[in-house]
Amino acid sequence: xxxxxxxxxxxxxxxxxxxxxxxxxxxxxxxxxxxxxxxxxxxxxxxxxxxxxxxxxxxxxxxxxxxxxxxxxxxxxxxxxxxxxxxxxxxxxxxxxxxxxxxxxxxxxxxxxxxxxxxxxxxxxxxxxxxxxxxxxxxxxxxxxxxxxxxxxxxxxxxxxxxxxxxxxxxxxxxxxxxxxxxxxxxxxxxxxxxxxxxxxxxxxxxxxxxxxxxxxxxxxxxxxxxxxxxxxxxxxxxxxxxxxxxxxxxxxxxxxxxxxxxxxxxxxxxxxxxxxxxxxxxxxxxxxxxxxxxxxxxxxxxxxxxxxxxxxxxxxxxxxxxxxxxxxxxxxxxxxxxxxxxxxxxxxxxxxxxxxx
Amino acid sequence: xxxxxxxxxxxxxxxxxxxxxxxxxxxxxxxxxxxxxxxxxxxxxxxxxxxxxxxxxxxxxxxxxxxxxxxxxxxxxxxxxxxxxxxxxxxxxxxxxxxxxxxxxxxxxxxxxxxxxxxxxxxxxxxxxxxxxxxxxxxxxxxxxxxxxxxxxxxxxxxxxxxxxxxxxxxxxxxxxxxxxxxxxxxxxxxxxxxxxxxxxxxxxxxxxxxxxxxxxxxxxxxxxxxxxxxxxxxxxxxxxxxxxxxxxxxxxxxxxxxxxxxxxxxxxxxxxxxxxxxxxxxxxxxxxxxxxxxxxxxxxxxxxxxxxxxxxxx
Numbered sequence: 055x056x057x058x059x060x061x062x063x064x065x066x067x068x069x070x071x072x073x074x075x076x077x078x079x080x081x082x083x084x085x086x087x088x089x090x091x092x093x094x095x096x097x098x099x100x101x102x103x104x105x106x107x108x109x110x111x112x113x114x115x116x117x118x119x120x121x122x123x124x125x126x127x128x129x130x131x132x133x134x135x136x137x138x139x140x141x142x143x144x145x146x147x148x149x150x151x152x153x154x155x156x157x158x159x160x161x162x163x164x165x166x167x168x169x170x171x172x173x174x175x176x177x178x179x180x181x182x183x184x185x186x187x188x189x190x191x192x193x194x195x196x197x198x199x200x201x202x203x204x205x206x207x208x209x210x211x212x213x214x215x216x217x218x219x220x221x222x223x224x225x226x227x228x229x230x231x232x233x234x235x236x237x238x239x240x241x242x243x244x245x246x247x248x249x250x251x252x253x254x255x256x257x258x259x260x261x262x263x264x265x266x267x268x269x270x271x272x273x274x275x276x277x278x279x280x281x282x283x284x285x286x287x288x289x290x291x292x293x294x295x296x297x298x299x300x301x302x303x304x305x306x307x308x309x310x311x312x313x314x315x316x317x318x319x320x321x322x323x324x325x326x327x328x329x330x331x332x333x334x335x336x337x338x339x340x341x342x343x344x345x346x347x348x349x350x351x352x353x354x355x356x357x358x359x360x361x362x363x364x365x366x367x368x369x370x371x372x373x374x375x376x377x378x379x380x381x382x383x384x385x386x387x388x389x390x391x392x393x394x395x396x397x398x399x400x401x402x403x404x405x406x407x408x409x410x411x412x
Numbered sequence: 413x414x415x416x417x418x419x420x421x422x423x424x425x426x427x428x429x430x431x432x433x434x435x436x437x438x439x440x441x442x443x444x445x446x447x448x449x450x451x452x453x454x455x456x457x458x459x460x461x462x463x464x465x466x467x468x469x470x471x472x473x474x475x476x477x478x479x480x481x482x483x484x485x486x487x488x489x490x491x492x493x494x495x496x497x498x499x500x501x502x503x504x505x506x507x508x509x510x511x512x513x514x515x516x517x518x519x520x521x522x523x524x525x526x527x528x529x530x531x532x533x534x535x536x537x538x539x540x541x542x543x544x545x546x547x548x549x550x551x552x553x554x555x556x557x558x559x560x561x562x563x564x565x566x567x568x569x570x571x572x573x574x575x576x577x578x579x580x581x582x583x584x585x586x587x588x589x590x591x592x593x594x595x596x597x598x599x600x601x602x603x604x605x606x607x608x609x610x611x612x613x614x615x616x617x618x619x620x621x622x623x624x625x626x627x628x629x630x631x632x633x634x635x636x637x638x639x640x641x642x643x644x645x646x647x648x649x650x651x652x653x654x655x656x657x658x659x660x661x662x663x664x665x666x667x668x669x670x671x672x673x674x675x676x677x678x679x680x681x682x683x684x685x686x687x688x689x690x691x692x693x694x695x696x697x698x699x700x701x702x703x704x705x706x707x708x709x710x711x712x713x714x715x716x717x718x719x720x721x722x723x724x725x726x727x
Binding site for chain 2: 239251352354370371375381385389
């Protein structure tokens with residue numbers, strides 16, 4: 055079992071457990087008991103650590119995961135706090151830059167007023183003379199929010215459906231699982247494109263009337279569609295965990311002292327199946343960011359005046375010869391964000407894995 | 413097995429019908445009048461417009477329109493005509509599927525051919541330099557969106573070095589020309605699919621190597637090579653092969669973005685074009701075609717599993 059205890063062992067392990075995993079966990083159970091005895095002895099000499107404290111200790115040992123965490127937190131803070139400090143406009147068209155490049159001093163001609171200004175731009179400007187750094191900040195806000203909110207909704211839906219199916223079983227289970235199977239068979243990307251394409255305009259109009267902010271409509275639509283097409287793996291995962299957990303003695307004990315159903319689900323079972331849910335949620339943030347960027351890259355996400363990272367790539371793809379940095383900067387942001395999220399997910403999986411000793 | 417197949421078949425047909433209903437309803441509920449242009453034309457009187465609407469059955473309730481469409485689609489195999497190119501949808505797609513299959517299919521096969529040996533070696537030599545490089549590459553390939561890796565390749569090989577053409581030109585007939593313009597799209601897709609598969613193969617192989625029967629094989633004095641290839645790999649690849657089967661529909665789906673980057677005239681770019689020009693019959697055919705692929709390959713994956721793994725019994 056020495057292999058499984060190494061923190062970087064499961065680097066390549068995908069979320070889905072393969073059939074052989076059951077047998078491995080069977081073996082691990084034996085060593086887990088030995089470990090518990092050992093740690094019980096150790097507890098006498100050092101103060102007890104909480105479950106999450108243990109996970110955090112384990113997580114910190116995973117260097118790449120820590121690096122990913124630092125990068126991701128930095129990006130989030132930069133995008134949400136950056137614009138407060140760096141107050142350049144992210145959308146100010148009708149300008150003409152005289153040179154294009156990263157970290158360069160450029161003179162920009164304003165086509166509306168005829169004035170010319172010279173300035174230093176950290177990420178350069180785009181072909182319309184707009185400050186790239188300001189656009190990266192604003193685009194990051196949108197891309198990161200879409201990713202986080204969509205993942206949150208998708209995981210919430212998946213958890214609710216999976217928990218209901220696993221806990222109640224019987225008819226509820228078979229109906230919910232048939233629906234899950236149906237959704238898994240849906241062609242995800244074409245449907246995403248189709249729905250955003252068909253409903254974007256009317257939902258923007260609706261949001262303009264009702265909420266007073268049209269692009270909030272695009273946000274709701276994109277987040278909603280991504281979530282509705284992404285909850286299924288979590289539902290299956292949570293159902294499987296609930297099925298095995300509800301047979302455990304502690305649930306029986308809680309039931310026998312008269313715990314109500316929702317107490318059983320929320321207080322007794324759910325906390326015990328949180329680990330895989332947290333890992334799935336982390337990875338889902340990354341894939342939701344990629345999905346949103348893909349939509350925007352195909353010209354079906356946010357419109358031009360809302361510069362998400364994907365939309366910036368969409369604008370840049372025809373200008374590769376003249377201003378390659380316009381594609382490289384937002385593309386690198388997407389790549390680094392997703393990479394760091396995947397590393398975090400990997401580290402969390404190792405840290406929260408009950409098969410490992412802490 | 414036979415009974416299981418029949419049951420799976422029935423469930424799949426029901427699933428497909430449900431999917432067709434969902435897609436049809438989305439199109440039906442979408443805002444915008446299919447006769448929008450006609451309505452804006454002042455030369456068409458309201459009575460004429462009304463008659464046209466009735467002749468198309470546009471005022472019928474949703475379910476009636478659906479049944480009419482379903483009958484044409486599934487029973488008469490009449491997929492309609494493309495609005496924009498004025499040829500039957502079937503011919504339109506037939507013209508384009510060849511390119512998609514040759515690019516995405518090659519990339520997928522290449523991805524498998526790279527992923528399986530790399531994943532196996534990676535697991536056998538865990539923590540070696542080979543394993544470290546392979547897992548890092550797999551992680552990067554898995555995290556980099558295809559649209560960005562595609563643009564980077566264009567930047568490097570077309571803009572900076574000028575070795576490869578920017579975009580795909582369907583009129584190029586020469587063998588060398590076709591190869592040259594296919595290199596980048598194939599690389600992008602192969603990188604992505606091999607990254608995923610490498611991770612699966614490595615994980616599955618690692619689990620198998622730790623099994624008792626592998627230790628037994630070693631203990632009875634078999635050569636290491638034989639232990640790995642005949643004992644461990646044969647079993648480790650079972651889940652990998654089912655995952656490969658389940659990824660096949662994704663080959664067409666994944667082509668959507670790549671074809672858009674390199675302007676390849678395949679199924680994926682046809683879908684985007686059809687959406688932008690509201691060419692509903694083409695949109696419907698492609699979306700539903702991918703749905704059929706997903707359902708069919710899910711069954712194939714299950715059958716493969718049953719054939720390869722005698723522990724699994726279906727009833």
